[in-house]
Amino acid sequence: MFFHFLYDNEVVNKETSEQATFQNIKHVDDNGNEFWYARELQEVLEYKKWENFCKVIDKAKKACKGSGNAVSLHFPDVRKMIPIGNETYREVADFKLSKYACYLIAMNGDPRKEVIALAQTYFAVKTNEQEQLELQKEDSLRLQIRQDIKEHNISLAEAANQAGIKEPRDYAIFQNEGYKGLYGGLGVKQIQEKKGLKKSQKILDYMGSTELAANLFRATQTDEKLRRENIKGKEQANYTHYEVGKKVRQTIRELGGTMPEDLPTPVESIKQLEKKQKKQLKPSIQLKQKEETKI
Structure with a gap:
């Protein structure tokens, strides 16, 4: 039982560590939108060659287009400078990936990689959170x-x-x-x-x-x-x-x-939304009334 507990903790800590890695390479633009650079994601997902990772990105783009979403919106091309030694830099192609783009990449990644499964979970949750937020808006x-x-x-x-x-x-x-x-x-x-x-x-x-x-x-x-x-x-x-x-x-x-x-x-x-809104507000109103009663 003790060893089982240690193993469970080890798995949880590993998953948390991997998820923290995805969080660490996250960027936020001027409008508050979260995004990830493909070359940084490539390293986390353990793809050594950019060419191989681009094949996964191409599959993800096809899935994006097939779902009726604009590829240019979720996979915009960008250029960036990377250091190549002796304080010199080289311009390379990259992609500015949305949550949904990252999710599609994870879904089309190598299933034999443990980190791919973790990426699928992380970006599935992120995408769902975004969908719920947009639905509320x-x-x-x-x-x-x-x-x-x-x-x-x-x-x-x-x-x-x-x-x-x-x-x-x-x-x-x-x-x-x-x-x-x-x-x-x-x-x-x-x-x-x-x-x-x-x-x-x-x-x-x-x-x-x-x-x-x-x-x-x-x-x-x-x-x-x-x-x-x-x-x-x-x-x-x-x-x-x-x-x-x-x-x-x-x-x-x-x-x-x-x-x-x-x-x-x-x-x-609209009537159903109004009922839902009233239901959500009811606990807050009751709590406020309860506090006012105490006073």
Whole structure:
């Protein structure tokens, strides 16, 4: 039992030491993004020849491209100076690797190397942490933009009312025209069908932050145009909303973005995110109330 305990400790210490090595060669850019240089990773992963390690990198690049990610984003080429003796340096090619790039390299490395297994674990955890962080940011963005749209839609409704759109049915038509402009002719019903939603489910609650931002821009610009140009009449107001939506769509196309109807539909709705947020905040509120009671 004693020897088994010593062996376990030895394994844990070795793993911790190896993981510390990956941590030690980590760099952080001006934007706070973590990255690793390929030549430094090569040494840690025990590849003696750069040419052999480049073969692993090429496999990782193919895997990156196959997963739909931009190779240039995760494996950008860089040049660096390395010492070659007598205070002289030589310029060599290198790669500035993201967490995901390092993970793919580890997954395509020599499985006979013990350090490869440790690298797979280390970068899998790192990549997962990054994914969770990005997911949290996306959820926060969705909640914020959705709230902004609610507030701006009130102002848009007022502007539409001033233009002559008084009845709820007329306002529904007015909104539909805006969606048609932005979604290439698709109205609310068609967008719901494309997203696989029921009639009772609001399309704005099932949009990612990018799609919501496009709709926020549509709403704010229509609101301002109706007021600025003092537009009057149902037909003219509807046409204005359609044209603004169409212009936003054109801008997205010119920037090389994805058309809103082709953006992925989030798994969780805004209502589900709000419930999750309340659940997370509840312990904090209870703790604060408990502390206030003590005082």
